[in-house]
Amino acid sequence: MNNPHSDHIPQEAFDWYDEYAHGKMDRRTFMKKLGGLVALGYSMTVLTSALLPNYALAEQVSFNDEEIKATYQTFDSPDGHSKGQGYLVIPTGLTGKRPVVLVIHENRGLNPYIKDVARRLAKAGFIAFAPDALYPLGGYPGNDDEGRAMQRSMDKEKIQNDFVAAANYLKSHPNSNGKLGAVGFCFGGYIVNYLAAVESTLLNAGVPFYGTPASEALRKNIKAPLVIQLAELDERVNATWPDYERDLKSLGVDYQMHMYPKTNHGFHNDSTGRYDKENAELAWQRTLAFFNEKLV
Incomplete structure (x- = not known):
């Protein structure tokens, strides 16, 4: 750890x-x-x-890395908060079409850890986009407590619509090959499950880390393959898994579930003591392998 x-x-x-x-x-x-x-x-x-998070620990890929280029981009979200913004990271020297991956933060806005995850994906050859749900309120405020309070104050349905808009924006990027993946953590894991369920053709591959499922009424729409990443000690999220698994099986969804032993909710987040290096790296390698299989 x-x-x-x-x-x-x-x-x-x-x-x-x-x-x-x-x-x-x-x-x-x-x-x-x-x-x-x-x-x-x-x-x-x-x-x-x-x-508590120490984001100085959460930089595996520098924003100055010569193999990537990071910029902030806005997108239209007519059914959400009108406009959204996110952190777009592309491999430098990009030629031709590449798969695209949406990176979705926890319940506190676009913090440095999530931006680093986007950079890791770009280093692996994907075009990555990490929207900030807090953009309508001025963006991630620099600390998690305030960010959490800000996100809690917002309309959840509009936030969800913002992420749908972000997914469509990314999928239509000029260098996109038309195949969209999504990876998210905690609240972001829920959003990955939601994107898979809200529109059958939106996602081509989803990786929710310790995220709760979309509402039961929406699950019938799920067609995208999923890799579900769960932490053994995360009783709150794990309690939702049996019903979700039952529905995925009944729908014939291509899914895998990995339960990481002796890990806590948030084990992939390398800015806190919940981080489990061995299991986080295993989960990440599985994520990249899955995206390379389904999106490339």
């Missing part, structure tokens, strides 16, 4: 953080619970450094 102390932190601390990060616990309660662990001898500095 990123943080050498994270192995010694009780599992309940990770569970509390998950509740806090998803609006089921306020910050005061979260910090009070951590204070209870301090009373048992844990260091608050160790606890917060393991649980």
Whole structure:
């Protein structure tokens, strides 16, 4: 893991953080619970450094990397917030048509970790686009707490429509080969499932990391192949999997599910102590292999 102390932190601390990060616990309660662990001898500095993101740790590909070019691009979203914006990363020296991949952030806007994921995809030869749901409110504010509050204040249906618009924008990019993949994390995992369900022909391949499924009424539309990435200790999301799997099977959807042992929700995010390097790298290699199989 990123943080050498994270192995010694009780599992309940990770569970509390998950509740806090998803609006089921306020910050005061979260910090009070951590204070209870301090009373048992844990260091608050160790606890917060393991649980809260440090985005300086989350750069695997520099924005100055000569093999990629990153820019911000706007797109029309008439059924959403009118206009959207995202982080577009393309391989330099791009010639001909390439597969395109939408990268979808967690419930707090386009943070540095998600931008780095887009750069990783471009390094692997894909055209990647990471929209910022918070663009109508001025964009990701620079910290997760504020970003989370901003996203919670927005109309969920309009956000969903913004991501549909972003998907169509990316799919029609001049260098797109017409095949669209999507990868998302947490809320972004839900959006990948939603994009697969809202319109049968929109996605050609989807990889939701620890995301809940689209509504049951929409699932009948799913035709895109999926690779479902789940964390063994993520009880909240995993509780939704049996019903989702039943529907995918009944529809004959081409899917794989990977359950990563002893991992927490967010295990791919290398900016926190939830990061599990070995499983994150395995999940990422499976993601790239899947996109290369279905999109190239």
